[in-house]
Amino acid sequence: MRLPQLTRKSMERYLPILEWSKTYDKDTLTSDLVAAIIVTIMLIPQSLAYALLAGLPAEMGLYASILPLVAYAVFGTSRALAVGPVAVVSLMTAAAVGNLALQGTAEYAIAAITLAFISGLFLLVMGIFRLGFLANFLSHPVIAGFITASGVLIATSQLKHLFGIQAEGHNLVQLVISLFENQHLTNPITLFIGLTTTGFLFWVRKGLKPLLLGMGLKPRLADILAKAGPVGAVVATTLVTWAFGLHDKGVKIVGDVPMGLPPLTMPSFDADLWSSLLVSAILISIIGFVESVSVAQTLAAKKRQRIVPDQELVGLGASNIASAISGGYPVTGGFARSVVNFDAGAETPAAGAFTAVGILLAALLLTPLLFFLPKATLAATIIVAVLSLVDFSILSKTWNYSKVDFAAVAATIFLTLGFGVEMGVSAGVILSIGLFLYKTSRPHxxxxxxxxxxxxxxxxxxxxxxxxxxxxxxxxxxxxxxxxxxxxxxxxxxxxxxxxxxxxxxxxxxxxxxxxxxxxxxxxxxxxxxxxxxxxxxxxxxxxxxxxxxxxxxxxxxxxxxxxxxxxxxxxxxxxxxxxxxx
Amino acid sequence: MRLPQLTRKSMERYLPILEWSKTYDKDTLTSDLVAAIIVTIMLIPQSLAYALLAGLPAEMGLYASILPLVAYAVFGTSRALAVGPVAVVSLMTAAAVGNLALQGTAEYAIAAITLAFISGLFLLVMGIFRLGFLANFLSHPVIAGFITASGVLIATSQLKHLFGIQAEGHNLVQLVISLFENQHLTNPITLFIGLTTTGFLFWVRKGLKPLLLGMGLKPRLADILAKAGPVGAVVATTLVTWAFGLHDKGVKIVGDVPMGLPPLTMPSFDADLWSSLLVSAILISIIGFVESVSVAQTLAAKKRQRIVPDQELVGLGASNIASAISGGYPVTGGFARSVVNFDAGAETPAAGAFTAVGILLAALLLTPLLFFLPKATLAATIIVAVLSLVDFSILSKTWNYSKVDFAAVAATIFLTLGFGVEMGVSAGVILSIGLFLYKTSRPHxxxxxxxxxxxxxxxxxxxxxxxxxxxxxxxxxxxxxxxxxxxxxxxxxxxxxxxxxxxxxxxxxxxxxxxxxxxxxxxxxxxxxxxxxxxxxxxxxxxxxxxxxxxxxxxxxxxxxxxxxxxxxxxxxxxxxxxxxxx
Structure with missing residues (x-):
């Protein structure tokens, strides 16, 4: 009678939690808990900020950081991947939904929820049919170019919050023109808060940890304090804004963030909306999957572990569907966050589930404290985070190594900056494949x-x-x-x-x-x-x-x-x- | 002072006529004239028939066989290619234009003229930028499958004329259903003419030449007479219809065909029309180019001549633009016709120009005689011509050799029959490339x-x-x-x-x-x-x-x-x- 064993084997394939939970003990629990606390501290301001980047209410960032993490913990294969809202996918969400509805309307939020749902379904289907290899058709240089260009776009899009002005656009030219047109409306107090926070966060990144170590703190504690830098900025600027009534002097604040459990939401099943979102959902899925798998593979390799790309599709698909039914928007595995999770000692996906509990507590208890949080602080958080993604050296690397790769990267960067994320990444893929075919059509x-x-x-x-x-x-x-x-x-x-x-x-x-x-x-x-x-x-x-x-x-x-x-x-x-x- | 020589060299590249005209003599002239006469005899019924297949007035088939031939003689590089309306391109024209206007309306004709113009421009641009290699991305088996499936579609679409009933549709299912629904309206006299003509033409193809040779005729004369079979059928059925007044008994006839020079026409420059026709024009251009270049290369190889694919694009582009300004519709190099031209001894593209003169004379003098020509006769001409293109053996060949090729061919045939020519050929190309990429992504x-x-x-x-x-x-x-x-x-x-x-x-x-x-x-x-x-x-x-x-x-x-x-x-x-x- 071998059926039960077979069934368990195949269930373990689709439910990796069954495998790692067998060896879960107190040591693993401690490691996971410590990692979860650090990631939670890091994720609270990030999730609020990325929701704003996506043009959504801040609480949707928190909601997207609860149930999706639990879903990934059940279905994902990476031991260290930290799932949630990320910068590039948030920008792509804004680009996709921004064409269909006005920011701040219920339609906008529903479109974002639906986008997460379609994207989740697409990932799930890809995983079930084992189509993970399709992601290989995005070449490394194209991804690098795309991430760099997106980082520039995102940082530029956040400048408006730093200046306290309005500026719209899905490409660099529109954004820059819009910023220049409105720069006379700059709010000096907002700008001061924004620049100070940005400077502080850059210093935290580079200088705080060595300083704390120099002061005799233990490395682990110094590390946690350095990671908590953004939270410090959030607390400090919120207090200052509240104490001096800066919101009456034109400093834009986050305002009322609903307190409580994530709501139960339903994606729209309107056929027109689905057909408008389909291409965007596919692009978001692929970019999200590629980003997530790259991080997961890098971290797994360090511990001689392996991830299963097709099962990762299932994990990310489940996360996005979980996000869609709990008031969130598209999520994926984030680079910085996963590295922090790994460095902090996360041993199993349970760390993600504990992080979810942390964010849930924040959503239940802390949201009233966020009322006076300046948007400029969140913008500064985003700018500092994404500028670490920007690396134009891929241009010189590919120029030296292969002109064909260079052409694909340059086109991806140029088109992403000039025509937005969707155009950029589509062109990158098509050009990579086209140039490969061209080369093989004229062999040496x-x-x-x-x-x-x-x-x-x-x-x-x-x-x-x-x-x-x-x-x-x-x-x-x-x-x-x-x-x-x-x-x-x-x-x-x-x-x-x-x-x-x-x-x-x-x-x-x-x-x-x-x-x-x-x-x-x-x-x-x-x-x-x-x-x-x-x-x-x-x-x-x-x-x-x-x-x-x-x-x-x-x-x-x-x-x-x-x-x-x-x-x-x-x-x-x-x-x-x-x-x-x-x- | 080398400029003039350089200029002449580069002019010869773009105007091949400058090269071959240098050595033109009386012998070449004789060969070309004989070939032109045989091709003219073959082309008159074909051009009328293909115009009907494209849903256009019969005279447009004649117009498309005059100026385009002259243009190709000036710009083309093949010594034996015979340009004009061909079956597959006519079917694709009907598919492209049929979505935009009703057959028989002026809009329909203008759309077809515009289609020829866009297709001509596209070919010309491809030629100038030397993009002929793009045609290589159509694999041989996909082309073979596409031609076979198109042959079946075309033959089926002509059955309505054989039965004297109405039937519409751009795919096999629609056509067959439509034929069955209307078969009770079959006109027995039309069916008799149609079946007799079809039988006669098949016999002419297989049996006439051996019979004539057996009767002691010289091979060349026997050949010309055998090629004239369709003209014989046209003359005989026209006379019978006229003598017995069969058109009053429900036999559909060609009717009034305007007499005279091709009209000077202008394509439409309506942006909506262009955008509706663009994809079709590109597909027609590529299919036409591939068909034409294959024939040209096969024939050139037999005489150790070479053709220049990029210049062929220019030649075909000029032909289509010539067609558009003289009341024609998309043209390309035809297989059967070019083989006849070659076998008849054509030495230079001048044979094409002489053929154009022959068709011009027909348009000036013979059109009144075509009044009583039954449409069933033309349908029989088409059916016999296209059934020679149908060859399902490509399925078994590829099945034995390579399952990947088989998949591409089977999909092309299935989709062409089931969803029409444009879907079929697009799917064939995408599938060929996709399967190639898939293979290379999982190397041995x-x-x-x-x-x-x-x-x-x-x-x-x-x-x-x-x-x-x-x-x-x-x-x-x-x-x-x-x-x-x-x-x-x-x-x-x-x-x-x-x-x-x-x-x-x-x-x-x-x-x-x-x-x-x-x-x-x-x-x-x-x-x-x-x-x-x-x-x-x-x-x-x-x-x-x-x-x-x-x-x-x-x-x-x-x-x-x-x-x-x-x-x-x-x-x-x-x-x-x-x-x-x-x-």
């Missing part, structure tokens, strides 16, 4: 000769090699498929048109990983054309899977020459009857 | 060993080879790029997790034609992970262009192992300190 073909004293063949232009005038050996550095089938024909016809005494064309197929039907037809055409010219066509070093397939066609029967296991065998055999041969 | 990786007595390494699963327990040699059968970078990491981590005593991982890069930035980052990650496990990473047989690029990064400085020119060198060196080594 090397004419090769024998490296003296070996059985190894290399490019005649790069190495000092032996060749034979009657034999042309071409090493095709690409799989042969429809996009380059015609190129190969042209290449060979041009090559044999140059020299007279050619009697053998040898195609060295060591780099040919595939010959599709179109390429097979081209090879047949080449074979027939060469027969007309009294030249024999030979293949060498054909790989097993390619050979299997060729054997199922008529090509090998019609081939004028032979198929050799090794290039060396071909040269030995073809030059044998000629005593003057080079070899 | 072979663990290899030394073939005894050689320096050649092959798959340990397929060949009897020598290996060494401390060395794992992996041959990666794919370029390393963003889509498979993560796959490689996972593969290697899994492989080294299996065995204990591994001390060297050797990546044999003979099939790695590219390492992009994403893959480089993965290699760096692999290198660091292996260092942690005290395993060295080596590369062998790295190609020149790949090595050039690696040298520009820091990877080679950090690499724990070495880069070997040949796999054999690596094994010799790595096993040297161990006297028990297998090699």
């Amino acid at each position: 073909v090397a004419e090769v000769g024998l490296v003296p004293g070996t059985q190894h063949f290399r490019n005649i232009l790069r190495h000092d090699v032996e060749t034979h005038p009657e034999i042309v050996t071409l090493r095709i550095d690409e799989s042969l498929y429809f996009a380059n089938a015609r190129f190969l024909e042209d290449y060979i016809y041009n090559r044999i048109a140059c020299d007279e005494p050619i009697r053998h064309v040898v195609l060295m197929c060591s780099a040919v990983n595939e010959i599709d039907m179109s390429a097979l037809e081209s090879l047949e055409a080449i074979n027939h054309r060469l027969i007309d010219l009294d030249i024999k066509l030979h293949l060498t070093e054909v790989k097993g899977p390619v050979m299997d397939r060729l054997k199922r066609s008529h090509f090998l029967d019609e081939l004028s020459g032979e198929v050799f296991l090794a290039q060396y065998d071909a040269v030995v055999k073809l030059t044998r009857p000629h005593p003057v041969a080079a070899q | 990786v072979a663990e290899v060993g030394l073939v005894p007595g050689t320096q050649h390494f092959r798959n340990i699963l397929r060949h009897d080879v020598e290996t060494h327990p401390e060395i794992v040699t992996l041959r990666i059968d794919e370029s390393l790029y963003f889509a498979n970078a993560r796959f490689l990491e996972d593969y290697i981590y899994n492989r080294i997790a299996c065995d204990e005593p591994i001390r060297h991982v050797v990546l044999m890069c003979s099939a790695v034609n590219e390492i992009d930035m994403s893959a480089l980052e993965s290699l760096e990650a692999i290198n660091h992970r292996l260092i942690d496990l005290d395993i060295k990473l080596h590369l062998t047989e790295v190609k020149g262009p790949v090595m050039d690029r690696l040298k520009r990064s820091h990877f080679l400085d950090e690499l724990s192992g070495e880069v070997f020119l040949a796999q054999y060198d690596a094994v010799v060196k790595l096993t040297r300190p161990h006297p028990v080594a297998a090699q």
